[in-house]
Amino acid sequence: MSGGGDPTPSKGGKKSVDFVVNLIPTIDLMSVLTSFLLITAVWTQLARIATDQAISQNTSAPPQQKQEKEKNVNILLTVDEAVMNITGDRPPKRIPRLPEDKYYKEVRSALRGLKERVPAESPKVMLAAEDKVVYKSMIQMMDICLDLGLSAITVANPNTMQGELL
Amino acid sequence: MPIKKPGKALGKSIKLKNVKLAMGHGKASVTADLNITPMVDMLTMIVVFLLMTFSATGEILFATKDIVLPPAFHTSELERAPVVAVSKATIGFEGQFVMNAADVTEGAYPDWKLTPLYTYLEAEREAWEAAHAGEEFKGDVIIQSDSEVPFSVLKLVMSTCAKAKYINTNFAIRQIGKSEAPLGL
Numbered sequence: 316m317s318g319g320g321d322p323t324p325s326k327g328g329k330k331s332v333d334f335v336v337n338l339i340p341t342i343d344l345m346s347v348l349t350s351f352l353l354i355t356a357v358w359t360q361l362a363r364i365a366t367d368q369a370i371s372q373n374t375s376a377p378p379q380q381k382q383e384k385e386k387n388v389n390i391l392l393t394v395d396e397a398v399m400n401i402t403g404d405r406p407p408k409r410i411p412r413l414p415e416d417k418y419y420k421e422v423r424s425a426l427r428g429l430k431e432r433v434p435a436e437s438p439k440v441m442l443a444a445e446d447k448v449v450y451k452s453m454i455q456m457m458d459i460c461l462d463l464g465l466s467a468i469t470v471a472n473p474n475t476m477q478g479e480l481l
Numbered sequence: 482m483p484i485k486k487p488g489k490a491l492g493k494s495i496k497l498k499n500v501k502l503a504m505g506h507g508k509a510s511v512t513a514d515l516n517i518t519p520m521v522d523m524l525t526m527i528v529v530f531l532l533m534t535f536s537a538t539g540e541i542l543f544a545t546k547d548i549v550l551p552p553a554f555h556t557s558e559l560e561r562a563p564v565v566a567v568s569k570a571t572i573g574f575e576g577q578f579v580m581n582a583a584d585v586t587e588g589a590y591p592d593w594k595l596t597p598l599y600t601y602l603e604a605e606r607e608a609w610e611a612a613h614a615g616e617e618f619k620g621d622v623i624i625q626s627d628s629e630v631p632f633s634v635l636k637l638v639m640s641t642c643a644k645a646k647y648i649n650t651n652f653a654i655r656q657i658g659k660s661e662a663p664l665g666l
């Protein structure tokens with residue numbers, strides 16, 4: 316019997332118009348596919364956020380070179396607040412650590428305001444943090460920057476940023 | 482009228498012989514048809530679901546119980562690059578233990594260069610350059626850090642990477658949907 320199917324038996328010598336499809340190869344294929352996909356399945360979706368870095372004093376990373384002339388959005392995260400400005404602007408905007416939802420709304424609003432004031436179409440963001448700030452806070456700040464279209468993020472030396480912002 | 486011996490009957494007027502003829506040849510069939518349509522439906526749905534969730538990049542990073550990645554919504558797909566794993570207790574490189582994170586302080590490493598990690602990074606870069614003669618070294622590195630690791634450790638790790646010419650830092654995160662993002666995105 317071939318894999319295509321068989322006409323159903325008919326009565327009275329007339330050929331039946333019904334056609335039975337042989338489903339066994341389909342089931343075999345589905346079973347193999349299911350087993351393979353279950354074995355290779357990844358249940359946690361891992362991804363990345365790409366940044367430049369200008370963190371080492373001796374690094375030859377390019378973002379540091381033109382930094383003085385360019386108007387960047389500077390952000391310094393401390394345990395108590397987020398401090399941000401456009402290069403050269405004083406005083407910087409300070410957003411104290413509020414309950415999470417309110418804090419991030421304030422940060423978003425402030426960053427959007429800074430972005431609109433920077434002449435460059437896609438301004439650079441120089442992001443630094445104090446020693447006690449945890450990795451999760453930095454990632455959340457990067458996520459907000461990316462959501463606002465600030466995709467050129469550089470992780471900067473905190474000492475440099477403190478000089479710029481504090 | 483002659484007297485006939487009564488045969489087996491289903492009812493008063495239906496002879497069991499007639500019923501047997503209507504049903505078949507009188508013998509109970511030993512084969513049974515299994516309805517496989519629901520089974521095919523179910524398998525199809527499982528295959529479609531698994532194909533949609535299939536990811537070929539999962540093997541770049543090895544999930545460990547002491548590293549909980551932070552969630553983020555705006556992300557890029559992972560690409561193969563050397564992985565520096567930073568937990569609250571240890572620092573590793575490509576699955577190998579390198580040093581204790583507790584020893585990583587600015588006081589212990591005033592030049593911001595973690596020598597054990599630098600050795601691994603440099604060896605990896607030299608191996609890459611030997612295998613890709615004539616190509617420019619891109620300097621990509623993935624930092625797979627626990628959510629609660631302080632920036633004091635991360636900055637020394639990043640500085641060490643930069644000193645070893647790994648300047649394109651990729652932070653590993655756990656991708657989430659927009660509805661899960663706690664940032665009002």
